[in-house]
Amino acid sequence: MNKAHPKLLQRIFQATYERGYRYLDRAGDVMVVLEEMLTADTGKLWIPAEMQPKGATINCPELDATVALDAAKMSVGQYPVDTEIDIGRIGSLVLGTITGRFDLRTMVRYGYRSIRVLPTDSIADADNLSVKMLPLASWPIDGIDGMKASECTAVAVWETPAGIGYRFQLNPAFAPDSPVTTDERLRTKPRFLPTGQREALIAQRHRQQQREKGPVAGVMLDFDYYWVRPDKFVMKDFLAGADALESRVLDEVLKRDKR
Amino acid sequence: MIGTTGEQKRLNADTFVSDLSLQPAQNATDSAPGYTQSSFGTFDRTAATRASRESTRRDPSDVRSGPGAIDPILLNRALETIESIDSNDKQTFSVQVASLGGMVCEMWRTAKSSSQYHRQVLAAVDNAIICTLLTETLTSRQISAIREALVDLKSPILTQANVDSIASHMIDENYGPLAMISELETGHAIDE
Numbered sequence: 069m070n071k072a073h074p075k076l077l078q079r080i081f082q083a084t085y086e087r088g089y090r091y092l093d094r095a096g097d098v099m100v101v102l103e104e105m106l107t108a109d110t111g112k113l114w115i116p117a118e119m120q121p122k123g124a125t126i127n128c129p130e131l132d133a134t135v136a137l138d139a140a141k142m143s144v145g146q147y148p149v150d151t152e153i154d155i156g157r158i159g160s161l162v163l164g165t166i167t168g169r170f171d172l173r174t175m176v177r178y179g180y181r182s183i184r185v186l187p188t189d190s191i192a193d194a195d196n197l198s199v200k201m202l203p204l205a206s207w208p209i210d211g212i213d214g215m216k217a218s219e220c221t222a223v224a225v226w227e228t229p230a231g232i233g234y235r236f237q238l239n240p241a242f243a244p245d246s247p248v249t250t251d252e253r254l255r256t257k258p259r260f261l262p263t264g265q266r267e268a269l270i271a272q273r274h275r276q277q278q279r280e281k282g283p284v285a286g287v288m289l290d291f292d293y294y295w296v297r298p299d300k301f302v303m304k305d306f307l308a309g310a311d312a313l314e315s316r317v318l319d320e321v322l323k324r325d326k327r
Numbered sequence: 328m329i330g331t332t333g334e335q336k337r338l339n340a341d342t343f344v345s346d347l348s349l350q351p352a353q354n355a356t357d358s359a360p361g362y363t364q365s366s367f368g369t370f371d372r373t374a375a376t377r378a379s380r381e382s383t384r385r386d387p388s389d390v391r392s393g394p395g396a397i398d399p400i401l402l403n404r405a406l407e408t409i410e411s412i413d414s415n416d417k418q419t420f421s422v423q424v425a426s427l428g429g430m431v432c433e434m435w436r437t438a439k440s441s442s443q444y445h446r447q448v449l450a451a452v453d454n455a456i457i458c459t460l461l462t463e464t465l466t467s468r469q470i471s472a473i474r475e476a477l478v479d480l481k482s483p484i485l486t487q488a489n490v491d492s493i494a495s496h497m498i499d500e501n502y503g504p505l506a507m508i509s510e511l512e513t514g515h516a517i518d519e
Contacts, residue, residue, distance in 0.1 A: 097492050097495075100488050100491075100492065101486070101488045101489055101492050103488070104486040104487065104488040104489075105482070105484060105485070105486050105488065105489065108484055108486050109484050161482060161483075161484070164478055164479065164481055164482045165479070165482070167478050168474060168475030168476070168477075168478035168479055169475055169492070171471045171474070171475070
């Protein structure tokens with residue numbers, strides 16, 4: 069099986085705040101402003117989707133982006149990530165708009181989360197890969213009665229005393245329509261086949277492309293970077309910090325992809 | 328920055344993921360949309376997107392906007408000043424408001440390269456400061472209205488909706504066009 073790059077499935081910027089009660093008074097005002105402002109800024113249509121006391125959302129179907137806000141938090145998300153958007157700029161525009169209108173004074177937390185998947189052909193492959201990628205050597209209990217690890221999930225949170233941290237999770241994941249196992253014949257290298265080598269090679273390439281474009285199963289890499297109650301917040305610095313740390317974490321983790 | 332307690336961290340993790348409409352898996356962690364960690368149900372990942380994709384609205388080019396913001400250093404200073412205004416001490420109050428007025432005057436220099444919407448919002452702030460200087464009063468709601476306008480001015484892009492929203496908030500706080508003539512009694516005069 070060829071190695072694949074992790075595919076970015078979803079990314080989110082989120083800010084949580086205190087005393088955002090004016091959401092209930094001014095949500096309509098904010099939605100009118102955001103609808104026009106985001107449409108003007110991105111050149112794509114943003115459509116208010118829902119506005120309830122519990123929260124409001126505004127979507128951009130062309131960019132697969134959603135802005136959600138309520139009395140405690142706002143978020144800008146993109147799923148799937150097929151088009152390039154400046155999530156930091158959109159986040160800044162939304163944050164600026166609600167800071168004044170909700171009269172926000174204290175920001176509690178800023179977070180940036182990205183969810184990637186390292187594609188495989190089947191659920192069984194995803195489970196096996198998760199076992200290979202996780203540091204089971206330090207697991208306290210070894211195989212009992214001939215048992216072997218068949219699936220692994222790990223999550224860890226790392227944080228500085230200053231409140232800068234990240235959470236990283238790795239686990240096998242699959243879409244409901246993914247095959248349970250891969251036919252062993254499909255794993256055979258085309259050059260070892262007695263006949264139809266060319267067709268087999270083309271089919272293999274096609275499967276590989278399909279796997280990378282729309283993976284149905286794989287190992288999920290979930291990275292969540294955050295700042296808690298920062299003295300000063302600059303979106304550019306925050307996102308640069310998230311990018312740098314994510315690259316370091318993923319580089320180390322992907323070294324374990326020994327397929 | 329202040330560190331977090333374990334409880335705070337858990338709350339954050341919960342609220343963060345709950346926004347994404349993801350499927351809960353184990354404790355506070357979720358699997359990716361469309362993917363299940365084990366065999367715990369399914370996830371209709373694009374129903375909402377499909378529904379909104381089908382709807383059609385006006386063309387984005389109908390929305391006019393103006394790029395170009397006011398000097399961010401001046402805006403930050405003005406925001407710091409408005410946050411620290413103490414209306415109990417008359418002398419300090421008038422100095423602070425006068426200082427704020429001076430900053431707004433300076434902002435007009437940089438407004439040359441900004442959009443008409445930035446200028447309209449700046450004019451609303453200017454009007455509010457002049458009213459405050461005349462009446463020598465500033466309520467917390469009026470502070471909130473001025474702050475909102477200043478925060479909007481930091482935005483690189485504004486539209487007519489921003490101007491309308493600011494104007495509406497200013498009028499609600501008695502910063503209407505007649506405020507200076509009637510010494511901020513406009514609202515009461517109409518009521519009476």
